[in-house]
Amino acid sequence: MCGVAALGSATPLSAELNVPIAARVVSFLQPGPAGTVAAAIVFEPGNAASEAEAAAIERAIGSGLAAGRSAIRARRVPVGAIGSLAGFRLAFVTTGLRPEHAGIAAAAARSSVLTISSDPACVQTARCVVGITSGPKTQIIVNRAAARAANIRFGSAFLMLIKEI
Numbered sequence: 001m002c003g004v005a006a007l008g009s010a011t012p013l014s015a016e017l018n019v020p021i022a023a024r025v026v027s028f029l030q031p032g033p034a035g036t037v038a039a040a041i042v043f044e045p046g047n048a049a050s051e052a053e054a055a056a057i058e059r060a061i062g063s064g065l066a067a068g069r070s071a072i073r074a075r076r077v078p079v080g081a082i083g084s085l086a087g088f089r090l091a092f093v094t095t096g097l098r099p100e101h102a103g104i105a106a107a108a109a110r111s112s113v114l115t116i117s118s119d120p121a122c123v124q125t126a127r128c129v130v131g132i133t134s135g136p137k138t139q140i141i142v143n144r145a146a147a148r149a150a151n152i153r154f155g156s157a158f159l160m161l162i163k164e165i
Helices: 019-027 047-061 098-111 120-124 145-151
Strands: 037-044 066-067 070-078 091-092 114-117 128-132 137-144
Touching: 019 047, 019 066, 019 070, 019 091, 019 114, 019 128, 037 047, 037 145, 047 070, 070 091, 070 145, 091 098, 098 114, 098 120, 114 120, 120 128
Parallel strands: 037 070, 037 091, 091 114, 114 128
Antiparallel strands: 066 070, 128 137
């Protein structure tokens, strides 16, 4: 697995999604986003882990987080309301949603939405395009099948820095 020191080294407080690294991932999308990138924070109301990660993502993004020539602006979307992710370019998939991964993946594929999660299972099962894990070393994993299904493409420089499965 490849480290991503070239992308930055912001460390999240716990096993939460490393949002600064996620923003760098967005900057490698092809074609590159410009302007505002609408992001959904997919969470399950009543699920403490999911709600905690959603709150952490909101704090990290604040009123907007730079991602290359664009700015990410996010809002929470309950998992039960994601029949469509139309209008979003990005979806942060919080922890605790494994039973919902298939539905999230289908909605993301229909609307060509990049899905990013800190849950490695979401990427390993081709339900999320990008997984970002933290530990001694931050790692980014991209699932080719999930990316293809959602019509997501990344620049070649990015693909040299990450692990594809």
